[in-house]
Amino acid sequence: MAAKRSLLQEDVGLYNALRDGSAFTSATINAAIGNASSDGKMIFLPPGTWTLNADVTVPSTRRLKIPSGTIINTNGFTLNVLDYYEADGTGCFTGTGTVNGTGKDGFINVQHFGADPDNTSDDTSAILLAIKSIPGTSTPGSQGAGRLLFPLPRTLTGFYKVSSTLDFSNKFNAGMVAPALLTRGPTTADSTRRALIKWYGGTNTDIIVLHNIISFDLINISIDGRDAAGVVGLALGPRVTQASVVKLVRAHHLEISYCDIGIRHGDYAANGPDIASNSFHDVYLHDNVSAGFAQYSGNGLVYGENWLLEHNGYAPTTATHGGVGAALQPGVQVYAEGGSVHLSDYVGVGDPAPTIADVYASSAGLV
Numbered sequence: 001m002a003a004k005r006s007l008l009q010e011d012v013g014l015y016n017a018l019r020d021g022s023a024f025t026s027a028t029i030n031a032a033i034g035n036a037s038s039d040g041k042m043i044f045l046p047p048g049t050w051t052l053n054a055d056v057t058v059p060s061t062r063r064l065k066i067p068s069g070t071i072i073n074t075n076g077f078t079l080n081v082l083d084y085y086e087a088d089g090t091g092c093f094t095g096t097g098t099v100n101g102t103g104k105d106g107f108i109n110v111q112h113f114g115a116d117p118d119n120t121s122d123d124t125s126a127i128l129l130a131i132k133s134i135p136g137t138s139t140p141g142s143q144g145a146g147r148l149l150f151p152l153p154r155t156l157t158g159f160y161k162v163s164s165t166l167d168f169s170n171k172f173n174a175g176m177v178a179p180a181l182l183t184r185g186p187t188t189a190d191s192t193r194r195a196l197i198k199w200y201g202g203t204n205t206d207i208i209v210l211h212n213i214i215s216f217d218l219i220n221i222s223i224d225g226r227d228a229a230g231v232v233g234l235a236l237g238p239r240v241t242q243a244s245v246v247k248l249v250r251a252h253h254l255e256i257s258y259c260d261i262g263i264r265h266g267d268y269a270a271n272g273p274d275i276a277s278n279s280f281h282d283v284y285l286h287d288n289v290s291a292g293f294a295q296y297s298g299n300g301l302v303y304g305e306n307w308l309l310e311h312n313g314y315a316p317t318t319a320t321h322g323g324v325g326a327a328l329q330p331g332v333q334v335y336a337e338g339g340s341v342h343l344s345d346y347v348g349v350g351d352p353a354p355t356i357a358d359v360y361a362s363s364a365g366l367v
Contacts (some may be wrong), residue, residue, distance in 0.1 A: 008037060008067065009042035012050075019048025021073065026054040041235060045070050052097065058085075064101075066092050071227075087112050097132045107149035107177065108133055115160060117153035122200070123160045128319040134171045146174030147217060150196055152182065156191070159224075160192050163201040166208045168216065169238070175217030176208075181253045183284070195224035195257070204230035207259070210246050213237045214365055215244025218251040225288075227260030233259040233288070237275050237296070249278035255285070261289040262312065278302025285333075286310040292333045295341050304343040309333040348355050 010032045017028035027051065033043055043062050047069030058064045060082040066072070068089030072079060074097025081101025091114040093099050102108055113133075114126035127148070134146035140144070153159060168174060184193045200205050207223055210216055223233045232266075233256035235242040257263035262285040266275050283304065285292035292312035297301060312333045334341070 009044045011044045011046065012046075013046035017050075019046070019050055021049035021051055021071075023051065024053030024146055025050045025096075026052045026056050026077070029056050030054075033062060034057060045072070049073060051075050052079065052095070057081065058082060058101075063329050070101075090114070092115065093129065093133075100131075100135065101133075103149075105149070107147050109149045109151065110160075111151055115150075117151075117158040117160045117196075118155075119153075119158050119161065119198075121161065122163055124163050124166075126164065127166060131166065131168060131171070134174050136170075139209070146171055147264075148174075148176050150176065150178045150221075152179055152196075156194070159195055159198045162197055162207065163199075165206050167211070168209065168213060169211040171213050171216075173215040174213065175219070176221050177217060178220040181220040181255065183255055183314075184222075184224075184257060184286075190224075190226055190258075193224055193257075195255070196220075197222070197225050198224045199228055199231060201228070201231075202216040203228050206232045206239055206264075207236040208233065209235045209238060211244050212325060216246075216250070217221065217247045218249070218254050219250075220253045222255040222257075223259075224257055227258050227289075230258065231259045232261045232264045233257075234262070235264045236278065237264070244275060245350070246275045247277050249280075251278075251283065253278040253282045255283075257285070257287045260289045261294050263293045264294050264296060265302055266294075266347055276299070276302075279303040279365075280305075280307070282306045284308045284310075284311055288312045295334075302341045304341065307343060 012029055014033040015028045015032060016024045017023065019025065019362055029045070036043060041062055042065045043058055044065045049071045051073040052075045055078045057080040063083050064081050064085040067085040070092055071091070074093065074095035076095065077097045077102070077272055079097065079099045082097070084102055084103050084104050085111070090111040093113050101113070107129050110123070110127050110130045113129040115123040115130070117123070131150050150160065178196055182194045182196045184195065197207070203287060207225060225231045225233055236246045236249065263280070265278070277300065280302070283306070283309070286309070290313060292309040333342070
């Protein structure tokens with residue numbers, strides 16, 4: 001049956017493909033893309049499950065419309081959207097393949113991959129699928145195509161539940177963005193503390209890792225480590241003796257709490273100034289056991305503005321202190337072993353006080 005066409009969209013549903021998840025549909029989708037004769041025409045995938053059995057590319061002269069109720073199972077293949085897609089619902093991407101492209105707003109929405117900040121479901125696999133869709137550093141034309149959007153929870157008790165490391169290794173010009181900052185509020189009880197991301201994984205690991213990247217935005221991100229031993233909230237550099245490059249990280253409105261170390265700046269290889277030129281503005285680090293911020297050996301320049309550090313370094317419990325090695329001075333709000341840390345408008349509050357010092361500098365420039 002020949003498909004009926006309009007001037008505005010090419011309806012893939014008119015090609016009579018089964019869309020119950022049982023049939024392969026790549027050929028049908030590609031046929032509709034090929035038959036969309038007008039530049040700017042919308043490729044419309046009606047509700048149902050579309051299972052790929054080959055790569056699909058929507059060219060820059062077309063747009064992809066994904067209404068509520070439509071699911072694309074990548075099934076190990078790649079969906080390339082060279083302009084943008086419009087997705088109305090949540091959970092529209094699934095499968096083991098890759099979605100290369102962004103929404104109309106220029107972001108990669110983690111809810112499109114199935115994440116749901118309902119404080120019940122584990123959102124790790126959905127967020128990792130979204131991270132996988134960020135182009136790598138070697139992908140041509142990838143600039144500006146990699147910021148994950150975390151829509152806010154719909155309830156006061158909602159959050160994204162994460163149980164394994166969110167690894168952004170080899171992602172260029174990427175980021176994590178939320179519309180507003182969720183902060184803990186007046187309570188310290190785990191069940192009622194507010195944060196965008198809460199940790200439900202193991203001990204002695206990192207919640208978010210940045211490794212071999214240049215340019216990364218963290219905007220309105222709050223992380224609660226839930227008192228897991230040895231956990232680092234944000235690690236710039238991997239938790240192994242491996243050289244790393246992490247530059248031009250820009251954090252605005254960042255809160256990290258109830259970890260062993262809030263932010264670890266540096267790799268274990270003491271890789272000189274290659275984790276450097278990173279800036280953190282409007283940062284609130286609190287209730288982190290060994291340190292709020294730790295600048296590890298051999299790594300470079302950090303700019304900090306409007307920092308509030310409260311109740312960090314109050315009860316260090318292990319010699320390794322979040323995995324950064326025995327060289328880390330425990331019991332501090334800010335630790336600087338190497339490189340240079342520039343702080344302006346810094347306030348440190350200890351109740352009880354850190355066991356060693358509010359700020360500890362060892363062979364580092366701390367201004």
